[in-house]
Amino acid sequence: MNLSAFITHLVREGQVTVASNIHLFSPQELQNTIVVLQEYYDNDIQDMPGTAPAFDSNAALWAARYIYRAVQLAMLRQLGEEEITTLLLPYDQPVTAATIYGADLCLRYLPDLLSLSKGLSPEDPLVKHLQETAKQWPFSSTGINIPATQGIDIIVSNPSLLQTYVDRIIATRDTGRCNVQPVLAAVKASLGNYAEVLWPDFKLPEL
Amino acid sequence: MTRNIKEIVMQLPADKYATLGAVRCLPGLLAAVDDDVLWLRGIPFTGKPDPEIRRLPATHTFLLDETNLLFPTDSLTPVATLKSLHWKSLPELLQIVLPVSAMPAEITAKYQVQLAPAEKQQTTHALLTTLTAWCNYAETAPLIRLQPLTFAASDKNEVLIMGQPLPPIPGKEYVLQHKLLLPAGYEFNPAGIAFLVAAKLNPQQEDYLIFDATGTWECIPATAFVKAGRSAIRLTKRERENG
Structure with a gap:
């Protein structure tokens, strides 16, 4: 399955297959993937609060490749730490709100991938690598009890991202992500007078 | 002798x-x-x-x-x-024989449904508002406030929102009784006839009947309601704008 088909199946069906060998993505394959990601973005922003960040094709494509390779590495266990470092390259461009949202189109499946990797040792290089990526992309990694290390200020400064981030925190009951004052304030505002109904066991974290 | x-x-x-x-x-x-x-x-x-x-x-x-x-x-x-x-x-x-019933007389007088101010405070279940107000709210509303709601839009750009908690936007609130929506603060006169009214006007209990304070009502099919979500609300607004 090529990269564009992989993304299509991931979004539509939640089930994917990957090639059993590591191959380079062709320029045409990458171009087709951007088209698929753009369509995916156009649909997804209909559910984003307010005005969603613009489409960042570079970030979206990077995340698509990252998830594809991560699935391959989870399946092809003969590949070692060196291949992980080579194939799961970090994002090397400046991070903006558009970057976070563009990458999220595929990185939102990172918690599911980590969940699938639970059968692996916690010290497995792939698991540690995925956890590190989850820390760096907090918008896409709520609900897996992993602290955020960067990017929160960008999320907080964008109303659309902030509300979506808060929606995800509430949906996954991720109290740990409420440790930043603006995020906590947004969570409390979202719950309003119905905190006991909407999040019955919600306890304010000590800041 | x-x-x-x-x-x-x-x-x-x-x-x-x-x-x-x-x-x-x-x-x-x-x-x-x-x-x-x-x-x-x-x-x-x-x-x-x-x-x-x-x-x-x-x-x-x-x-x-x-x-x-x-x-x-x-x-x-x-x-x-x-x-x-x-x-x-x-x-x-002397064997008992039941008397033959005469044909009962038909009651020709119709009962006019009437509403009267309610004596007790009631929990509201529905809100009638404008499509514009609903869209403005949904644009930035928390997802968790939209998820428990369903809504139906009319050609007059009115929206009936159902669920709890209701959104904090202006509109008329309604109380739900046997799939009958009564204006908040009102109840049937005499009280307690909601199930009779429902059995007469809405025997299948599939649709909702929305009453105004004068006792007149309008039927809203259950199929007119869709789950509230930002995309559903935006799409509804776009369809209404495009006619």
Whole structure:
């Protein structure tokens, strides 16, 4: 399955297959993937609060490749730490709100991938690598009890991202992500007078 | 010769048969028909006769002794011997037949549904507002406030939102009773007829009937409601704008 088909199946069906060998993505394959990601973005922003960040094709494509390779590495266990470092390259461009949202189109499946990797040792290089990526992309990694290390200020400064981030925190009951004052304030505002109904066991974290 | 009276016997015209209905439930009475004479026996000699027995249209009354001799009540001389008849108890003789029901009269007066101010505070379940207000709210509303809601939009750009908690936007709130939506602060007059009104107006209980304070109502099909979500609300607004 090529990269564009992989993304299509991931979004539509939640089930994917990957090639059993590591191959380079062709320029045409990458171009087709951007088209698929753009369509995916156009649909997804209909559910984003307010005005969603613009489409960042570079970030979206990077995340698509990252998830594809991560699935391959989870399946092809003969590949070692060196291949992980080579194939799961970090994002090397400046991070903006558009970057976070563009990458999220595929990185939102990172918690599911980590969940699938639970059968692996916690010290497995792939698991540690995925956890590190989850820390760096907090918008896409709520609900897996992993602290955020960067990017929160960008999320907080964008109303659309902030509300979506808060929606995800509430949906996954991720109290740990409420440790930043603006995020906590947004969570409390979202719950309003119905905190006991909407999040019955919600306890304010000590800041 | 001394009389040893054991009971009283009466003769009645056979065509007065139905009058025995009044004494049908008295214990021990037996009756038999002999040509055009109806015989009644088993009336206790001692004690005061039941008033219903005294009211029977008897043509003759006799005292019966142990040898079945019949004595007039005012004579010590017997005048006849009681015949051997086919005696039956009154419940056996007088079978009960249920009366034939007459056709019930049709009630032509129609009840006009009326609403009156409610005496108790009620929890609201629906909100009627404008599509614009609903869209403006949903643009930035927390997802968790939209998820419990469903909504239906009209051609007049009105939106009926159902669920709890309702969104904090201006509009008319409604109380839900048996799929009837009553304006908040009102209840049926008389109270407690909601299920009757629902059974009459909405027997299938599939749709919602929304009332105004004057008692008039409008039907909203259950299929008109969709789950609230930002995309669904935006799409609804776009469709209305494009006609």
